[in-house]
Amino acid sequence: MKRYVIVGNGTAAVGCIEGIRSSDTDGEITVISEEKHPVYGRPLISYYLEGKTTLDKMNYRPADFYEKTGCRVIFDRAVSVDPEKKTVALAGGGALPYDALCVAAGSRPFVPPFEGLDTVEKKFSFMTLDDALALEKELDRDARVLIVGAGLIGLKCAEGIKERVGRITVCDLADRVLSSILDTDCAAFVQKHLEENGIGFLLGDTAVRFDRNTATMKSGKTVEFDVLVLAVGVRANTDLVKNAGGTVNRGIVVDGKMQTSVPGVYAAGDCAEGYDASIGLNRVIAILPNAYLQGHAAGVNMAGGEASYANAIPMNSIGFFGLHVMTAGAYDGEMTEEKNENGIKRFFTKDGLLRGYILIGETERAGIYTSLIREKTPLDTVDFDLTKKVASNLIFSRENRRKKFGGVV
Amino acid sequence: MKRVYVNEEWCLGCHLCEYNCAFANSGLSDMAFALKDKKIFPRIHVEGDDKITFAVSCRHCTDPLCVKSCIAGAISKKDGVVRIDRTKCVGCLTCVLVCPYGALAPGENGTMQKCELCLENACGAPACVTGCPNKAIVYEERGDGE
Numbered sequence: 001m002k003r004y005v006i007v008g009n010g011t012a013a014v015g016c017i018e019g020i021r022s023s024d025t026d027g028e029i030t031v032i033s034e035e036k037h038p039v040y041g042r043p044l045i046s047y048y049l050e051g052k053t054t055l056d057k058m059n060y061r062p063a064d065f066y067e068k069t070g071c072r073v074i075f076d077r078a079v080s081v082d083p084e085k086k087t088v089a090l091a092g093g094g095a096l097p098y099d100a101l102c103v104a105a106g107s108r109p110f111v112p113p114f115e116g117l118d119t120v121e122k123k124f125s126f127m128t129l130d131d132a133l134a135l136e137k138e139l140d141r142d143a144r145v146l147i148v149g150a151g152l153i154g155l156k157c158a159e160g161i162k163e164r165v166g167r168i169t170v171c172d173l174a175d176r177v178l179s180s181i182l183d184t185d186c187a188a189f190v191q192k193h194l195e196e197n198g199i200g201f202l203l204g205d206t207a208v209r210f211d212r213n214t215a216t217m218k219s220g221k222t223v224e225f226d227v228l229v230l231a232v233g234v235r236a237n238t239d240l241v242k243n244a245g246g247t248v249n250r251g252i253v254v255d256g257k258m259q260t261s262v263p264g265v266y267a268a269g270d271c272a273e274g275y276d277a278s279i280g281l282n283r284v285i286a287i288l289p290n291a292y293l294q295g296h297a298a299g300v301n302m303a304g305g306e307a308s309y310a311n312a313i314p315m316n317s318i319g320f321f322g323l324h325v326m327t328a329g330a331y332d333g334e335m336t337e338e339k340n341e342n343g344i345k346r347f348f349t350k351d352g353l354l355r356g357y358i359l360i361g362e363t364e365r366a367g368i369y370t371s372l373i374r375e376k377t378p379l380d381t382v383d384f385d386l387t388k389k390v391a392s393n394l395i396f397s398r399e400n401r402r403k404k405f406g407g408v409v
Numbered sequence: 410m411k412r413v414y415v416n417e418e419w420c421l422g423c424h425l426c427e428y429n430c431a432f433a434n435s436g437l438s439d440m441a442f443a444l445k446d447k448k449i450f451p452r453i454h455v456e457g458d459d460k461i462t463f464a465v466s467c468r469h470c471t472d473p474l475c476v477k478s479c480i481a482g483a484i485s486k487k488d489g490v491v492r493i494d495r496t497k498c499v500g501c502l503t504c505v506l507v508c509p510y511g512a513l514a515p516g517e518n519g520t521m522q523k524c525e526l527c528l529e530n531a532c533g534a535p536a537c538v539t540g541c542p543n544k545a546i547v548y549e550e551r552g553d554g555e
Contacts, residue, residue: 015477041480041481041482042480043480043501044480044481044499047499047501052499052500053481053497053499057481057496057497058481059482060481060482061482288478288480288503289474289477289478289503289507292477292478293477296477315506315507316506317501317502317503317505317506318501319500319501319502324502326502326505326506328506363502363505363506364505364511364514365505365508365511366502366505366506366511367474367504367505367506367507367508367509367510367511368509368510368511370506370507370509371509375509391511392456392511393456393463393465393510393511394456394457394458394461398417398461401417401463402417404468404510405414405415405417405463405464405465405468405510406414406415406416406551407414407551407552408412408471408551408552408553408554409468409470409471409510
């Protein structure tokens with residue numbers, strides 16, 4: 001009987017478990033979970049603070065998931081991997097033997113060495129459920145909150161706590177919000193909407209020094225705050241594989257089968273650096289669907305099956321105060337735009353292919369656009385101009401539609 | 410398993426499937442009371458132009474991307490049917506981002522809804538099919554993919 005060990009208990013781990021169980025129903029699966037919770041939807045923590053979900057509803061799988069999939073969960077921390085003996089050592093003592101190992105260890109917040117950070121009493125990261133529960137205790141109607149980082153994490157945090165605090169200021173060294181996924185014009189549109197909903201910004205300027213309740217900005221401005229949230233960025237947890245002699249870069253380098261350079265060791269999710277088909281290079285794509293799909297591919301291969309995951313692309317769906325934003329692919333090539341007072345659509349085409357898009361506001365049936373990028377559909381085989389205002393299956397040929405809507409897909 | 414299939418040559422573009430769907434999932438017994446003067450949120454929609462029309466609803470894919478992408482674990486597949494637990498959905502629209510068919514849309518309260526083949530409502534079989542005046546939408550076995 002094969003022994004599987006999974007380090008981590010997030011979405012990639014679930015993908016891995018379900019991938020293993022798709023072919024091996026007998027093997028022994030052990031999950032090492034550093035967080036003392038059953039798997040939950042990590043991106044839901046802001047929705048929890050906002051009151052859009054509850055602790056009960058945040059479970060990513062039903063309560064009997066581990067029992068039904070025959071997994072043993074150990075609440076402990078993996079400290080090292082011995083690739084010769086094929087064991088994982090635990091912080092609590094002992095070592096687990098494995099035949100196949102998946103490192104799905106996720107990422108951790110990156111906290112720059114700010115001067116005076118240790119003088120701040122109420123400071124939080126915003127990555128885990130425990131982070132959210134700790135932050136929740138400090139929320140009150142008079143609290144002045146400073147969020148460092150205007151990326152996905154910082155802004156979702158801002159939305160989540162808006163109705164529960166007095167004032168929110170978000171600062172970022174970048175000159176725009178969501179700088180990793182939006183260009184200048186689109187970012188300005190989203191920023192205006194956030195400001196209309198009561199979020200204040202200091203952009204192109206960030207905190208450099210803290211003294212108890214005062215942050216001093218790079219520009220010399222000062223911001224008084226009661227609660228500090230640090231959402232500057234994240235770092236992939238690569239040490240387990242790095243220290244076992246495996247190849248790591250920003251993430252743990254994996255091939256299309258999610259194998260690391262260490263035999264018998266796989267990696268998946270936010271800690272892994274796999275192939276990004278939108279740029280043709282390896283890159284960490286730290287989004288939930290990617291974590292599941294990588295985990296699932298790893299699991300199938302760990303169980304002796306054949307799975308490759310070669311068409312990963314970055315993509316995001318995120319909303320703030322009722323304004324939806326979707327992005328996908330690479331913003332590479334010629335840009336065409338559809339714009340009105342409700343939003344913006346920008347499409348990027350190159351070499352006869354849709355390479356990427358940014359949609360603000362109108363996002364109906366956007367998956368049709370995403371599939372054009374993912375499947376590398378030649379645009380001369382579809383009527384793409386027709387669909388720029390609203391995505392439609394009308395762009396495809398009649399025969400193509402017959403397959404989609406008249407057959408099993 | 411049985412799925413809903415569409416023959417666009419026979420579609421009249423009448424949108425009756427949308428109304429029958431909205432009514433079937435309203436939980437009400439009177440169609441006029443359920444739908445009259447209201448914006449409807451059906452789980453099937455008609456696309457097209459002045460020449461071609463066709464209805465689109467969930468394909469219940471053999472390898473559904475929405476299930477693998479849902480950040481809340483709200484979408485699952487059981488007995489071949491892709492279902493959504495709307496009490497878990499937070500309306501992030503990630504399923505809209507990934508569905509290649511454009512088959513999911515938010516309901517009135519902002520959480521997502523999708524075709525569940527009328528297996529969970531009082532109809533027991535797809536109301537869009539039963540009510541299609543030209544048999545452009547059918548509910549049958551084609552191929553053996555689950």
